[in-house]
Amino acid sequence: xxxxxxxxxxxxxxxxRDRVLYNLVFFALLMIGAAxxxxxxxxxxxxxxxxxxxxSAISFIGLLMAVFIGVGLVSKEMxxxxxxxxxxxxxxxxxxxxxxxxxxxxTLVVNTAAMSAGLFLALAYVKxxxxxxxxxVLVAVYFILLKLSIVxxxxxxxxxxxxxxxxxxxxxxxxxxxxxxxxxxTLRTDLMxxxxxxxxxxLSYLLPNFENFSVTGPVAHGVAIPGSLILQNTxxxxxxxxxxxxxxxxxxxxxxxx
Amino acid sequence: xxxxxxGPAIETENLTKEYPYGFLHLKKKTSLEGLTLxxxxxxxxxxxxxxxxxxxxxxxxxxxxxxPTSGRxxxxxxxxxxxxxxxxxxxxxxxxxxxxxxxxxxxxxYFAKFFDFTAQxxxxxxxxxxxxxxxxxxGKIQLRKYSKxxxxxxxxxxxxxxxxxxxxxxxxxxxLDPVGRREVRDIILELKRAGKTILFSTHILxxxxxxxxxxxxxxxxxxxxxxxxxxxxGIQAQGMEILFALTASQSxxxxxxxxATRIGDRYRLQVPDGEMYAALEQLREAGAKILSVSQIxxxxxxxxxxxxxxxxxxATAIEVSGK
Numbered sequence: 001x002x003x004x005x006x007x008x009x010x011x012x013x014x015x016x017r018d019r020v021l022y023n024l025v026f027f028a029l030l031m032i033g034a035a036x037x038x039x040x041x042x043x044x045x046x047x048x049x050x051x052x053x054x055x056s057a058i059s060f061i062g063l064l065m066a067v068f069i070g071v072g073l074v075s076k077e078m079x080x081x082x083x084x085x086x087x088x089x090x091x092x093x094x095x096x097x098x099x100x101x102x103x104x105x106x107t108l109v110v111n112t113a114a115m116s117a118g119l120f121l122a123l124a125y126v127k128x129x130x131x132x133x134x135x136x137v138l139v140a141v142y143f144i145l146l147k148l149s150i151v152x153x154x155x156x157x158x159x160x161x162x163x164x165x166x167x168x169x170x171x172x173x174x175x176x177x178x179x180x181x182x183x184x185x186t187l188r189t190d191l192m193x194x195x196x197x198x199x200x201x202x203l204s205y206l207l208p209n210f211e212n213f214s215v216t217g218p219v220a221h222g223v224a225i226p227g228s229l230i231l232q233n234t235x236x237x238x239x240x241x242x243x244x245x246x247x248x249x250x251x252x253x254x255x256x257x258x
Numbered sequence: 259x260x261x262x263x264x265g266p267a268i269e270t271e272n273l274t275k276e277y278p279y280g281f282l283h284l285k286k287k288t289s290l291e292g293l294t295l296x297x298x299x300x301x302x303x304x305x306x307x308x309x310x311x312x313x314x315x316x317x318x319x320x321x322x323x324x325x326p327t328s329g330r331x332x333x334x335x336x337x338x339x340x341x342x343x344x345x346x347x348x349x350x351x352x353x354x355x356x357x358x359x360x361x362x363x364x365x366x367x368y369f370a371k372f373f374d375f376t377a378q379x380x381x382x383x384x385x386x387x388x389x390x391x392x393x394x395x396x397g398k399i400q401l402r403k404y405s406k407x408x409x410x411x412x413x414x415x416x417x418x419x420x421x422x423x424x425x426x427x428x429x430x431x432x433x434l435d436p437v438g439r440r441e442v443r444d445i446i447l448e449l450k451r452a453g454k455t456i457l458f459s460t461h462i463l464x465x466x467x468x469x470x471x472x473x474x475x476x477x478x479x480x481x482x483x484x485x486x487x488x489x490x491x492g493i494q495a496q497g498m499e500i501l502f503a504l505t506a507s508q509s510x511x512x513x514x515x516x517x518a519t520r521i522g523d524r525y526r527l528q529v530p531d532g533e534m535y536a537a538l539e540q541l542r543e544a545g546a547k548i549l550s551v552s553q554i555x556x557x558x559x560x561x562x563x564x565x566x567x568x569x570x571x572x573a574t575a576i577e578v579s580g581k
Contacts, residue, residue, distance in 0.1 A: 006371040010357070017359035081355045085416055088321050088349035089372040092341050256324040258277075 003091045004099040011103025012110075015069060020107065023061050027115045030057055035122035046126040051137055051220040054119035059144045059216075061115065062108055063175070066148045069107070070155025071167035073100040074252065083257060094249035097156060101245060104152050109145060116141045133222045139230060140219040146237035147213040151175060153244035154208070160252040178210040208240055265335050267424050267455035268297035268320065273329035275315050289315040291479045292329065297457055297472075299423075302450050304470035304487075305459040308566055312479040313459035314352050317428045320457075321349050334424055345373065348420065352428040352459075354413030358402035362393050362412050365401065366419055373420045387415040392441060406433035414442060418449065425449055427458035431465055443469060463559045475562060477569040483561075496554045498534045500527045502546040514540050528554060 015021065031054060038049045074097070077083040087093065119137065124130050154174055158167035177184075184204035187197045212233055215225055273293040276286040290312040297303045307313050318324045320331055322338045336343040356365045363384050370380040388397045391411035401409065410433050417425060430446070431439045439462075446469055449456055460466055466473050467487045474484040503524050504515075514537055518525040525546075529537045534551070541548060 002374070003372055006368060010360075010368055014357065014359055081351065081353075082357055084318075084321075084323060084351035085349065085354060085356065085369065085413065087323060088344055088347070088351075089369060090342055090344040091372050254325065256277075257318070258324065 003095045004102060007086075007091070007096055007099025008103035008106060011073070011100050012106050015104070015107040020065065020069065021111060021114075023065070024111065024114050024118075027057055027061060028118050031118045031122040035125045038126050047123065047134075047222065048220045050119070050123050050126055051140075052216055054115075054122065055137070055140050055144065055216045055219070058112055058115045058119065058141060059147070062112055062144060062148045063151060065108060065111065066104070066151040067155055067168060067171045067175075069104055070152045071159050071164045071171065073104060073156050074159040075164050075167070078257060087257070093253050097160070097249055097252055098245065101152060101156055101241075104156075105145075105149055108148050108152070112141060112145055112148075133224075136219045136222065136225055139225045140215050142230070143213040143215055143233055146233055147210055149237055150208045150210075150240050150244070153241040153248070157244050157248040157251070160248050160255065174208065175210065178208040179214075180211075181207055181209045182211050209236070212236060265299075266296045267299045267301075268295065268303075268331070268333055268457060270295045270316075270320075270331040271329055273316070273319060273331050274327050275312075275319060275324065276327040288479050290319070293476075293481055295474060295481065295484070297455060299455050300450075300453050301471040302446065302456045302458075302469055304466035304473040305457060305476060306461065306463065306466055306473050306562060307459070307476035308461060311476040313476055314428055315479075316476070317349075317352075317426055317457075317459060320426060321347075345420070346422050346424060348417035348422040348425040350413045350417040350425075350427040350430055353406075353432060354409055356401050356409065356412060356416075359400060361398050361400055362388060362404070362408075362415070363397040365412060366416055369416045370419055375420075383419055387419050390418075390445065391415045407435060407438050410434055410438070410442075414445065418445075422454070424455045425457075427456065429460060430458050431460060431462050439465065463562060475565055477565050478572075480569075482565045482569075497528055497530045499552050499554050500529065500534070500537060500541065501525070501549040501551075502527070502541055503549060504544070504546050515544065524549065 031050075034050060034053050038046050074083075077086070083096075087096065116138070120130065120134070123134060123137070151171060155167060155171050158170050162170070181204040184200045184207075187200055192200075212229075215229075218225065270293050273290060273295075274288070275290040276288050279285050279287055293312075293316060305313050305316065315324070319326055320333060320338055321344075322341070331338050333343060334346055357368075360368065366384040366387055367380055370383055375383065384397075385394075388394050391414055393408065393411055393415070396404070396408065401412065404412070410430070414427070414430060417427065427446075430442050434442060443465060446456055446458070450469075458469075470487055472485060473487055475482045501524060502518075514527060515525070518527040527537065527541075538548065538551070
């Protein structure tokens with residue numbers, strides 16, 4: 001655990017020193033602007049607008065960070081040859097990978113927590129205070145983090161095996177496909193044939209189901225998220241990340257670091 | 259501290275590394291071919307060879323950074339796949355590069371965390387290492403502002419931070435000015451005095467002659483010779499060298515003088531072994547004052563160049579016959 005923690009801390013420190021968290025300034029400006037604008041033009045839908053805008057921005061910025069930093073987690077270390085000295089220490093390759101994963105997740109948690117604080121401030125400004133029902137926003141933020149953890153795991157897997165550009169393309173493709181898995185499962189056989197529909201249905205179970213994590217609409221309207229969905233999504237993300245990281249470790253363990 | 263108290267520090271057996279290339283990876287380039295080598299505990303072993311000879315490939319194989327196509331290697335009695343064994347090994351990569359957003363002290367502290375030292379111990383070791391490599395005052399500057407030579411020193415510091423019994427250095431003198439090279443040489447000698455086993459690769463031959471108990475010459479991925487620097491070149495001793503002096507009135511007397519090379523007020527003459535006594539007699543008759551007689555041993559550099567030339571000639575012959 002010490003080794004994983006050391007790699008994770010260094011990954012976080014890299015993100016901070018590379019000024020990755022500067023995006024928070026952009027988010028803060030967005031929230032302040034939105035809160036002032038919404039306060040002037042909307043009547044009774046302040047919560048819907050602020051929560052929808054805030055959660056979408058948190059998700060989008062988090063996604064950009066997860067993909068663009070994630071694809072470089074391993075490939076950057078190999079390109080810059082910083083990995084040689086590190087793997088010559090008594091650290092296993094899977095420990096390095098898990099440490100990298102944990103470091104980026106920690107960076108995303110800090111980033112998301114700061115943005116969430118900004119969202120709550122904007123919400124408090126337009127509603128002149130917060131209510132207990134607003135806690136649902138926290139659940140939505142938690143789901144965004146679960147979604148981002150799967151994206152980071154996928155980015156890390158691609159980072160172990162291919163170039164950064166291809167990794168970005170693969171991640172984007174999987175994210176888009178994973179956002180439409182329900183549609184893939186309900187394709188009409190009369191439109192595309194039985195075999196294709198069956199293949200698409202099977203494929204939909206292999207793809208990460210990002211639709212499960214999208215609760216912005218209900219939360220914006222103040223609808224409570226059931227505990228069973230929280231548990232289901234938590235387990236789903238944990239299992240999916242574990243499997244992807246195990247595959248990444250298997251790929252990376254035999255990789256020649258030329 | 260040793261992982262295995264008996265046996266050689268490094269042992270390889272028919273170690274071979276091939277890299278596939280081409281569109282379908284059907285062709286193979288052999289970077290290292292059947293390397294069998296033993297480095298004994300406590301010795302300084304120099305790995306010599308031109309660029310592309312397979313030195314770094316061998317070192318990366320030893321460190322488990324790449325995997326052999328065939329053959330095996332053991333460090334301190336353990337297979338190279340045993341990561342725990344890295345606790346007893348220090349490694350300096352070729353042209354080292356570290357996290358440029360960290361300071362030298364932070365990089366060393368980061369690497370020290372993989373050795374279960376206490377925070378206090380880590381701090382002390384880091385300061386000691388920075389002092390040893392002459393970076394005491396630059397320890398708090400981010401590495402992005404370091405020169406190549408300074409990065410090399412950081413690399414050396416991280417390699418010996420945990421006081422390993424086996425140190426593997428890939429081109430440790432690369433990028434260093436004469437002062438830096440001298441400092442690295444001193445560190446290597448200090449490690450040797452402390453009983454460490456050191457394997458380092460280099461193409462700076464005087465350094466190898468000065469530091470190594472034994473050297474191995476790698477050319478074209480094949481080990482061409484192993485031995486003490488003096489012995490390995492002695493195999494091809496090439497005659498005798500006579501150093502003598504003449505007064506102005508004596509010069510031009512003996513026929514041999516035409517073959518001698520004048521160096522200031524002295525002359526140097528090289529003759530085959532069997533002609534030495536006859537040459538000395540002629541010089542004495544010409545009134546020359548014999549200053550010294552010594553065996554001509556080619557330098558490590560000459561031996562090295564001879565091997566490289568032979569390898570290139572062989573490669574050209576194969577290419578021609580292939581056509």
